[in-house]
Amino acid sequence: MKKLLIAAILLGFAAAAKAGINFDQGVDVKAAIGQAGDFPVEMPFIPGYSGPQGKVDIMVSIRSENGEWIPIAAQYENKVPVYTVSPGVEAWTTYSCTHPNPPPNSYWSVRSEYKNYPWYGGHYHSAPPPPNIATPAGDDLPNPIYSKTTPVNTDFVFRWKTPAYATRITQEAVFSYSCASTHVMHIDVRVSESTNPRQWMTMPKGVGYDLHGSTQAHPKNHFGTVRMINTLVKLGGDWKKACPAAGNLSYNDISLPWGGLFDINYNWQPPHEEHKHGINIDVGKRQVVKSNREKLIRMMCDAGFAVRSEGDLETEKRGHYHLTLQPPGQTGWGRTAPFDMDPLGVNCCPANVGDPIPDSKCVDLYDGGEYIPEDPVPPSDCL
Amino acid sequence: MFRKLPCSFAALFLLCPVAVVSSDKTPPAGQPRRGYVKYSYQVILPDAMLNALKEHSPAFRIFGLEDYDGDFRKSAPLTFSSTACYSAVFTDINGDNRDDAVLFGEADLWIEHRSVKGTVKEEYFSTLAVLSEGTTGYRVVQVSRGIAHRPVKKGLTVLAAGTAVDDWYRTTVAVEEGDLAWFMAEGVHIFRWRGRDAIPEFEVLPPLTSYQRKGK
Numbered sequence: 001m002k003k004l005l006i007a008a009i010l011l012g013f014a015a016a017a018k019a020g021i022n023f024d025q026g027v028d029v030k031a032a033i034g035q036a037g038d039f040p041v042e043m044p045f046i047p048g049y050s051g052p053q054g055k056v057d058i059m060v061s062i063r064s065e066n067g068e069w070i071p072i073a074a075q076y077e078n079k080v081p082v083y084t085v086s087p088g089v090e091a092w093t094t095y096s097c098t099h100p101n102p103p104p105n106s107y108w109s110v111r112s113e114y115k116n117y118p119w120y121g122g123h124y125h126s127a128p129p130p131p132n133i134a135t136p137a138g139d140d141l142p143n144p145i146y147s148k149t150t151p152v153n154t155d156f157v158f159r160w161k162t163p164a165y166a167t168r169i170t171q172e173a174v175f176s177y178s179c180a181s182t183h184v185m186h187i188d189v190r191v192s193e194s195t196n197p198r199q200w201m202t203m204p205k206g207v208g209y210d211l212h213g214s215t216q217a218h219p220k221n222h223f224g225t226v227r228m229i230n231t232l233v234k235l236g237g238d239w240k241k242a243c244p245a246a247g248n249l250s251y252n253d254i255s256l257p258w259g260g261l262f263d264i265n266y267n268w269q270p271p272h273e274e275h276k277h278g279i280n281i282d283v284g285k286r287q288v289v290k291s292n293r294e295k296l297i298r299m300m301c302d303a304g305f306a307v308r309s310e311g312d313l314e315t316e317k318r319g320h321y322h323l324t325l326q327p328p329g330q331t332g333w334g335r336t337a338p339f340d341m342d343p344l345g346v347n348c349c350p351a352n353v354g355d356p357i358p359d360s361k362c363v364d365l366y367d368g369g370e371y372i373p374e375d376p377v378p379p380s381d382c383l
Numbered sequence: 384m385f386r387k388l389p390c391s392f393a394a395l396f397l398l399c400p401v402a403v404v405s406s407d408k409t410p411p412a413g414q415p416r417r418g419y420v421k422y423s424y425q426v427i428l429p430d431a432m433l434n435a436l437k438e439h440s441p442a443f444r445i446f447g448l449e450d451y452d453g454d455f456r457k458s459a460p461l462t463f464s465s466t467a468c469y470s471a472v473f474t475d476i477n478g479d480n481r482d483d484a485v486l487f488g489e490a491d492l493w494i495e496h497r498s499v500k501g502t503v504k505e506e507y508f509s510t511l512a513v514l515s516e517g518t519t520g521y522r523v524v525q526v527s528r529g530i531a532h533r534p535v536k537k538g539l540t541v542l543a544a545g546t547a548v549d550d551w552y553r554t555t556v557a558v559e560e561g562d563l564a565w566f567m568a569e570g571v572h573i574f575r576w577r578g579r580d581a582i583p584e585f586e587v588l589p590p591l592t593s594y595q596r597k598g599k
Contacts (some may be wrong), residue, residue, distance in 0.1 A: 065404050252551060284551060286589060299445050311428050314532050316591035317570055346498065360497040368572055370529040370565075371507070373583055 041308050049224045051106035054152050054178040058185060062162075063090040074185070082186045084195055087276070088164045091187075092143035093171070095147065095156045097179035101157040104151040110156055112173045113144035121166025121190060122256035125266040133169065136161050154176050165268055166190045166258030191259030191277050196311045199226050200278060203254060208236030212284070213252035213368050218327040223277035224254040232281065235303045242299065243382035246292055250284030252320070274324065284309065285319040291380035293363045295345035297321070302351035304330060308345045309362045314369040321348070422461075423448045426471045432484055432513045432521050439523035445488040446470040452534035459520060459538055459566060469538040474561060476576050482506035484561055487516065487539055492528065495584075506531035510574070512585065526574050526585045527565070537565045537572075547571060549593035556591055564594075 004034075060083040062068045069092060074081035087092055097108035118130050121131060132140040136159055147156035169187040171343040196198045203222035209232070213221050232251060239249055255278040257263055274280040288296055300307050304326050311319030322345070324337040327351040348362035357363060365372040384510040426445045428436065435516065436443060441567040448461070451469055459469075469487075476483040488511075493504040510526040529537075550570060563585075565572040570592040574585045 212552050250551070258589070286551075314529075314536060314567070317592075320551075356497075358497075358499045364496075367587070368525050368529075368567065368570075369532060370566075370572060370587065372587050374581070 010186040014370050017339045032335065034058070039139060051152070051178040052099050052102055052345075053180075054097040054102070054106070055107060056099060056175055056179045056181060056183060057096045058093075058173065058183060060085065060094075060185075060187060060246060061094070062086070063092070068123065073379050077186065079191050080184055080186060082188055082284075084188045084190060084192075085162050086192060087152075087162055087166060087189050089162050090159060091162055092157060092159050092326050093201040095173055095175070096154070097150075097152050097175060097177075099178065101303070102178070107149050107150045108152055108178045109174050109176045110143050110147045110179075111176075112146075112158075112171055113146070114141075114169050114171045116167055116169055118165060118167040120168035121221050121260055122218055122223075124219060127266060129165070130165070130268055131163065133163065135159060149177070162187075162189045162374075164261040165263065166194075166256060166260035174262045188258070189260065191255075193225055193278050194223065194255075194257070194259045195269040200224070201226055201229055203229055203232065203251065206236050207231045208240035208249050209233075209249040211252075213282075218256060220257050221262075222251070222254045223257050223259070224281070225325075226280075227328065228254065228279050231303055231305075231325060234308060235299065238303070241383075242295065243292055243380075245381040247287055248270075249296070252282040252284060252286040254281045264290075274322070279325040281323050282310075282319040285309075285321065290363060290365070290374045290377045291343060291383070292382055294357055295380065295382045297357055297362055298353075299334035301335075302353075303332070305332045305349075306335035307332060307348040307362075308337040309348050309359070310345045311366045311368070316345070317368045319365045319372070334365065348361050385479050392592040408426040416583065423469050424461075426486070428484065428513075431519060435523050436486070436511070436513055436523035440490045440509070440592065441486055443486070443490040443511065445486050450533070450535045451538075452536045455534075455536040455538070457566075467540065467582055469535075472539045472563065473542045474563075476512060476517075476563070477514055477579070478562070480517055485539055486511050486513065487535075487537070490530065494528075496529050506533075508535075512576075512595055524584050527587060537567050540564050541568050542572075542573070542594065544598045545587070545594060547573075547594040550590040556588070558591075558594060570594075 005158055007241055060072045062085050064070050064074060072083045072085060076081055095110045114133060116130055116274060135141050145158055150156055167189050171185050173183045175181050197379055200223065255275050259276050259278055262272045263269055264272055297307055300323060305323040306326060308322040310316040311321050322337060326332055326335055328361045332354060334348040335349055336347050346359040346361050348357060350356060350358055365374055393522060397417050400460045408446045408456060411562050416436050471484060471486050473482045477557040489508050492507045492509055494507055495502050495504050508531050509528050512524045514524055515519050522544040542562045542564050545556050547558050549556050563574045568570060570590055571594050572590055576584060577586050
């Protein structure tokens with residue numbers, strides 16, 4: 001009976017090899033997980049297996065911008081390992097079952113299932129549901145994913161891509177045979193800026209500005225870097241001093257609690273290309289009378305923001321200024337802000353302090369490409 | 384530009400499907416033939432409206448179905464009606480029991496603005512209201528003008544009373560019966576007539592999303 005069992009296992013390995021599965025490290029994910037039609041498959045269960053007890057190793061790596069694979073160190077939350085990775089990067093999950101001196105024909109397998117909890121990232125919406133976790137090629141990652149029955153000391157690797165939105169992905173791995181055990185880990189997908197509580201905070205209430213844009217779907221919409229928040233608080237205070245009779249500035253949407261894609265239409269898609277790293281905000285145009293807008297633009301440029309006027313295009317429903325905080329020590333004068341929704345928007349910071357505002361659309365009001373008349377324009381009430 | 388309708392009553396608008404036999408394209412073997420019939424529409428103004436419009440804006444051309452973006456047409460299917468299409472609606476805006484018209488089109492309107500490249504001219508599309516005046520007359524008022532984007536992705540509609548959500552504040556806004564609106568791929572833009580003496584006569588409400596008709 002035992003000989004039959006061993007023969008069956010060896011036949012299994014031979015079939016796996018024939019199917020293109022390479023048991024070496026760094027196997028191609030498609031080969032490792034088999035053909036798409038193979039899922040889900042039941043792992044072979046061979047009763048009476050009595051191989052050695054091995055040690056489980058789990059590793060999560062991400063691909064850096066220059067193509068290197070960087071292992072992520074786990075932090076622990078209630079004894080559960082937590083790996084923090086950036087949105088939209090290629091990741092590599094490695095499971096292994098090791099033994100210093102495994103006897104022949106000792107083997108293991110694993111079944112790994114993930115669950116996705118986007119509300120950790122600030123997304124309290126589920127219609128449509130978040131897209132499935134994908135492979136780097138864009139196909140759905142099988143869930144659960146099964147390894148083949150694999151010799152001890154051989155890794156099982158699968159590659160996947162972290163979603164563009166922030167979320168917590170919990171992976172539960174059930175190991176069988178020589179490493180029979182269950183392991184749970186969290187993979188927190190969030191921008192790196194948000195992981196340091198000394199560098200990331202939410203916008204407090206303050207003088208000279210109001211916070212808008214919070215919704216049931218995105219109730220916390222004003223997280224940003226500490227430098228960003230401090231700059232905005234100061235801008236509000238300076239605005240109040242410069243234009244005490246004017247209304248407050250309207251601040252809308254910095255970033256979600258863990259950053260990442262800010263899907264303002266709750267569909268896990270742009271249009272916001274920015275608002276991911278806590279250094280962008282939208283400032284309402286309607287809330288500022290036309291005669292005060294040039295003053296505001298100059299104050300924003302001086303405070304360190306590159307300023308774009310948006311709303312004069314059909315793709316941008318609402319007239320607003322889109323601000324991008326410049327690196328420390330830099331002002332916005334002459335800076336070009338990356339576009340948020342449409343590359344045709346206009347930049348509003350002149351090259352030099354005394355230069356005129358470069359485009360009259362920076363001061364005029366448009367919503368969704370429609371010119372909004374504001375005549376008669378009251379005089380500026382700034383000092 | 385326009386087709387005259389020699390009548391004074393309010394039969395203002397005609398929707399006419401135009402059948403086109405697609406005989407020039409043979410689909411590849413094994414594939415079903417598509418696109419046998421093509422639809423269009425034509426806006427027909429009564430003489431008095433037409434004269435007022437020509438006097439105000441001689442070059443004005445009401446957009447036809449062919450001016451519209453294909454994806455927009457899929458997302459906002461045209462409902463056959465004798466008083467509404469993408470580029471024209473007929474309704475009593477000023478409450479005098481006579482039909483008025485709101486028309487969306489182009490009039491070779493170019494407006495200068497200052498840019499980093501110096502002064503540049505940019506084309507605008509116009510939305511005009513042809514409002515009844517007295518017992519038989521009409522006058523034309525500009526409802527709005529928007530930067531020209533082709534193909535066109537905005538359709539006119541007359542809204543029923545309801546609610547919509549303000550795009551910026553996320554607050555609920557009351558929509559009044561008879562409010563005029565652009566419907567776009569996302570959200571609506573509402574233009575509300577405020578009276579003959581108001582400046583401007585049509586108020587442009589902030590962009591709204593999630594319009595919901597009362598009672599639905």
